[in-house]
Amino acid sequence: MNSNQYGNLLRALEVERDCRTLLLTPTLETLDTPLSGLSSGHLTKPICRDSLYDELLALIHGIRTGHREDTPVSIPERNQVKAPRILAVDDNEANLKLVMTLLQDCKINAEGASSGFEALTKARKKPFDLVFMDLQMPGMDGVEATARIRDLDSDTHYTPIIALTAHALADEQERLSQQGFDGYMPKPISSRQLNELVREYTGYDCKASGTSFKISEIRDTGRILRPSNRRxxxxxxxxxxxxxxxxxxxxxxxxxxxxxxxxxxxxxxxxxxxxxxxxxxxxxxxxxxxxxxxxxxxxxxxxxxxxxxxxxxxxxxxxxxxxxxxxxxxxxxxxxxxxxxxxxxxxxxxxxxxxxx
CATH class of the missing domain: 1.20.120.160 (HPT domain)
Structure with missing residues (x-):
C-alpha cells in the first residue's frame, strides 16, 4: 500500500471504528509524515519488550508507566575534575532556563545565550569547554553560530558543540557532523543524556557533584492518546x-x-x-x-x-x-x-x- 492508503486505513481504524493503532517504523522519520499524527502510538524498531509492554498498557488501559527509568543515584565522592565552563544556547526562554538549572545544580559554571549572535559574542570573549546549541533560531541559527565558533578554535583549544534538536532522525546525525557538531541531544532534555554528554566531553561527573536529579524522558512517540469516542x-x-x-x-x-x-x-x-x-x-x-x-x-x-x-x-x-x-x-x-x-x-x-x- 502507498502512504495515502495507509493513511486511509489508519483513519478508518482510529476514527470510524474507534480502534487504537500502534505504528512500528525503522526510524523516527515518520514523525514528519501525517501517518504519525493518525496513530495512537509509535515505536521504532528494534522493539524492546519493556517499551512494547508500556505502549500496549497505555493503548489498552490508558496507563502510562515509568518503570523503565532507572532510580537516580547520588555518588558521595568528590569530583576530581574541575567544573567545566559550559554555554547553553536556545531562543526559547523555558528551554534555556531548564538546561541552565540542571547545569547549575551540577555545580557547573554555566552561561546562557538566547541567540546565535549572543553565543558568538560570549565565545569570542572566552573559550568554553562545551556548548549546547539549539538548531532553529531566528537570525543566526545554530548551524551558522557553530560554524563561526569553529573559526575561533585553535591548536590549543577545541570547543565541543552538541546540537539540541526536536527530532533525532536517522540521517540527521551524519548531517550534523558535517555541519561541525560533535553530537546531538534530542528534546525534551533528558538529565541522563545531559550527564553523559558532560562527562564524555569534559570528564566532569555530574553525579559526583552530590546532586541527584532526574527528568523523565517524554518523547513525542509516547503521545497523549486520542480521546475515545466512548470515554x-x-x-x-x-x-x-x-x-x-x-x-x-x-x-x-x-x-x-x-x-x-x-x-x-x-x-x-x-x-x-x-x-x-x-x-x-x-x-x-x-x-x-x-x-x-x-x-x-x-x-x-x-x-x-x-x-x-x-x-x-x-x-x-x-x-x-x-x-x-x-x-x-x-x-x-x-x-x-x-x-x-x-x-x-x-x-x-x-x-x-x-x-x-
Missing part, C-alpha cells in the same frame, strides 16, 4: 508530569508553567492571524517554539496538538486547518483550566512533599 476527554494538565520534567523541582515547574501561560496569551491570537494571512512560514516558526515550550510542562494534550500541527505544516498536509482548530481548542482548554484552578497552590503543595517525586 471522557483526558485532563489537559498534569502537575505530576510537570514536576518530573522540571527535575523534580516543584518551584521550577511552577515557573515554567507560568511562562507557558504567558506565551499562550500572545500566541493564541497570533496563530489565528498568521493562518488567516496565509503566512505559513512564520506560523511554522511560532508553532515550533510553542511545541518546544510544551515539552517542559505537563500539558500532554497541548503538546500532542502542537506536534501534530507542526508536522502537518511541514508536510503541507490536507488536514492542516482541522489540526489548527484542535490546537486552538487545546489552548482554550488549558487557559480556562488555569483561570478556574488555583494551580500555584497545587505546585506548592507538592513542593512541601518532594518525596512523592
Amino acid at each position: 471522557i476527554q483526558q485532563d489537559c494538565m498534569s502537575i505530576g508530569e510537570s514536576i518530573q520534567l522540571a527535575a523534580g523541582k516543584a518551584d521550577l515547574a511552577e515557573e515554567l508553567f507560568s511562562m507557558l501561560l504567558e506565551q499562550l496569551h500572545s500566541d493564541a491570537p497570533k496563530i489565528q492571524a498568521l493562518w488567516d494571512e496565509g503566512n505559513h512560514e512564520e506560523l511554522l516558526e511560532c508553532i515550533h517554539k510553542l511545541h518546544g515550550a510544551t515539552r517542559y510542562c505537563g500539558v500532554p494534550e497541548l503538546r500532542a496538538a502542537a506536534n501534530r500541527f507542526e508536522t502537518a505544516l511541514k508536510c503541507k498536509a490536507a488536514d492542516r486547518e482541522i489540526l489548527k482548530d484542535q490546537l486552538t481548542c487545546a489552548i482554550d482548554r488549558l487557559q480556562n483550566w488555569s483561570e478556574q484552578t488555583d494551580w500555584q497552590s497545587l505546585f506548592r503543595e507538592q513542593q512541601r512533599q518532594p518525596e512523592a517525586y
Whole structure:
C-alpha cells in the first residue's frame, strides 16, 4: 500500500471504528509524515519488550508507566575534575532556563545565550569547554553560530558543540557532523543524556557533584492518546508530569508553567492571524517554539496538538486547518483550566512533599 492508503486505513481504524493503532517504523522519520499524527502510538524498531509492554498498557488501559527509568543515584565522592565552563544556547526562554538549572545544580559554571549572535559574542570573549546549541533560531541559527565558533578554535583549544534538536532522525546525525557538531541531544532534555554528554566531553561527573536529579524522558512517540469516542476527554494538565520534567523541582515547574501561560496569551491570537494571512512560514516558526515550550510542562494534550500541527505544516498536509482548530481548542482548554484552578497552590503543595517525586 502507498502512504495515502495507509493513511486511509489508519483513519478508518482510529476514527470510524474507534480502534487504537500502534505504528512500528525503522526510524523516527515518520514523525514528519501525517501517518504519525493518525496513530495512537509509535515505536521504532528494534522493539524492546519493556517499551512494547508500556505502549500496549497505555493503548489498552490508558496507563502510562515509568518503570523503565532507572532510580537516580547520588555518588558521595568528590569530583576530581574541575567544573567545566559550559554555554547553553536556545531562543526559547523555558528551554534555556531548564538546561541552565540542571547545569547549575551540577555545580557547573554555566552561561546562557538566547541567540546565535549572543553565543558568538560570549565565545569570542572566552573559550568554553562545551556548548549546547539549539538548531532553529531566528537570525543566526545554530548551524551558522557553530560554524563561526569553529573559526575561533585553535591548536590549543577545541570547543565541543552538541546540537539540541526536536527530532533525532536517522540521517540527521551524519548531517550534523558535517555541519561541525560533535553530537546531538534530542528534546525534551533528558538529565541522563545531559550527564553523559558532560562527562564524555569534559570528564566532569555530574553525579559526583552530590546532586541527584532526574527528568523523565517524554518523547513525542509516547503521545497523549486520542480521546475515545466512548470515554471522557483526558485532563489537559498534569502537575505530576510537570514536576518530573522540571527535575523534580516543584518551584521550577511552577515557573515554567507560568511562562507557558504567558506565551499562550500572545500566541493564541497570533496563530489565528498568521493562518488567516496565509503566512505559513512564520506560523511554522511560532508553532515550533510553542511545541518546544510544551515539552517542559505537563500539558500532554497541548503538546500532542502542537506536534501534530507542526508536522502537518511541514508536510503541507490536507488536514492542516482541522489540526489548527484542535490546537486552538487545546489552548482554550488549558487557559480556562488555569483561570478556574488555583494551580500555584497545587505546585506548592507538592513542593512541601518532594518525596512523592
